[in-house]
Amino acid sequence: MAVEIETAKRAAAQLAVKNHFPDDPRFVGIGSGTTIVYVVEAIKELGHDLSRVGFVPTGYQSKQLVINAGLVPIEFDALPDGVMVDIAFDGADEVDDELNCIKGGGACLYQEKMVAMRSKEFICVADYRKLQSRLLTKWPTVPIEVEPKAARQVMARLKVLGSKSAAGKGPFLREGAILKAGPIKTDQDFFIVDAPFPEPLLTSADLAGGTVANPVKGVWEVEELARTIKDINGVLAVGLFCGPTGPEARDAAVIGGQRPVACYFGMEDGSVHVRRAPRKRHSIVQTYPLIEPKISNAH
Numbered sequence: 001m002a003v004e005i006e007t008a009k010r011a012a013a014q015l016a017v018k019n020h021f022p023d024d025p026r027f028v029g030i031g032s033g034t035t036i037v038y039v040v041e042a043i044k045e046l047g048h049d050l051s052r053v054g055f056v057p058t059g060y061q062s063k064q065l066v067i068n069a070g071l072v073p074i075e076f077d078a079l080p081d082g083v084m085v086d087i088a089f090d091g092a093d094e095v096d097d098e099l100n101c102i103k104g105g106g107a108c109l110y111q112e113k114m115v116a117m118r119s120k121e122f123i124c125v126a127d128y129r130k131l132q133s134r135l136l137t138k139w140p141t142v143p144i145e146v147e148p149k150a151a152r153q154v155m156a157r158l159k160v161l162g163s164k165s166a167a168g169k170g171p172f173l174r175e176g177a178i179l180k181a182g183p184i185k186t187d188q189d190f191f192i193v194d195a196p197f198p199e200p201l202l203t204s205a206d207l208a209g210g211t212v213a214n215p216v217k218g219v220w221e222v223e224e225l226a227r228t229i230k231d232i233n234g235v236l237a238v239g240l241f242c243g244p245t246g247p248e249a250r251d252a253a254v255i256g257g258q259r260p261v262a263c264y265f266g267m268e269d270g271s272v273h274v275r276r277a278p279r280k281r282h283s284i285v286q287t288y289p290l291i292e293p294k295i296s297n298a299h
């Protein structure tokens with residue numbers, strides 16, 4: 001019999017914490033969403049003295065979670081200069097074979113990326129719905145955190161990058177819940193633009209295998225897409241966590257945040273599937289250059 005989703009999330013969280021929570025950490029990153037709740041629960045269940053550990057939240061919900069658990073929160077900008085977070089745990093909306101992730105489904109994104117990039121190790125915890133071979137298989141869009149005044153121009157640019165679902169729907173502003181008219185706001189008071197693409201995103205292995213990305217048609221490799229979207233004026237963060245992982249991520253000037261070193265998926269049968277990131281990814285062979293649309297000045 002299939003287990004409940006919540007049971008699957010809890011199982012993944014418990015194993016991830018058991019395998020990765022350091023003996024004597026100074027700082028631990030706590031992400032956002034519904035799965036991270038079980039990570040905090042599992043950390044408490046370890047029974048360690050955590051009074052000297054600073055827990056770095058990735059937003060409002062995450063900070064409340066830390067406080068309610070009786071743990072000590074420390075804001076990201078209060079971390080001592082040059083000191084890394086020992087480990088960060090967070091959820092994801094979809095994870096591919098190389099452990100590139102889509103994040104931001106719950107509108108937390110920018111602070112999650114900052115904490116992941118500042119961490120020696122980033123561990124992802126999720127359930128079987130998130131376990132895919134390529135991104136944008138089941139999860140429909142790439143979430144992008146955008147400065148509100150730039151939202152229209154960002155969406156226009158995304159269309160040029162081929163952002164369109166297979167059914168023809170273009171990028172859109174994420175609307176608020178029932179009681180909120182207009183777009184939702186992030187913890188930074190920014191908007192979320194959701195950008196669909198017509199095909200699942202390619203991995204570096206696809207390109208090394210000879211598959212050619214074709215941005216003109218909206219067919220992209222993950223890291224290339226993350227970099228291209230981040231370059232749009234007004235974009236604060238792209239919900240693609242890609243690029244280097246573990247120690248390599250520390251010194252790199254990374255746009256992608258960092259890939260997790262491992263992702264724990266709670267499965268339908270109650271087991272936990274662990275996917276580990278290949279430390280070295282395939283080098284990217286070829287992508288089509290993006291052809292800019294011609295702007296005519298003719299009247």
Ligand SMILES: O=C[C@H](O)[C@H](O)[C@H](O)COP(=O)(O)O
Pocket residue numbers: 031032033034035036090091092093103104105106107108109112
């Ligand atoms: O914006 C939200 C975050 O990126 C979450 O970590 C992600 O959406 C996964 O959330 P959940 O654990 O609720 O599926």
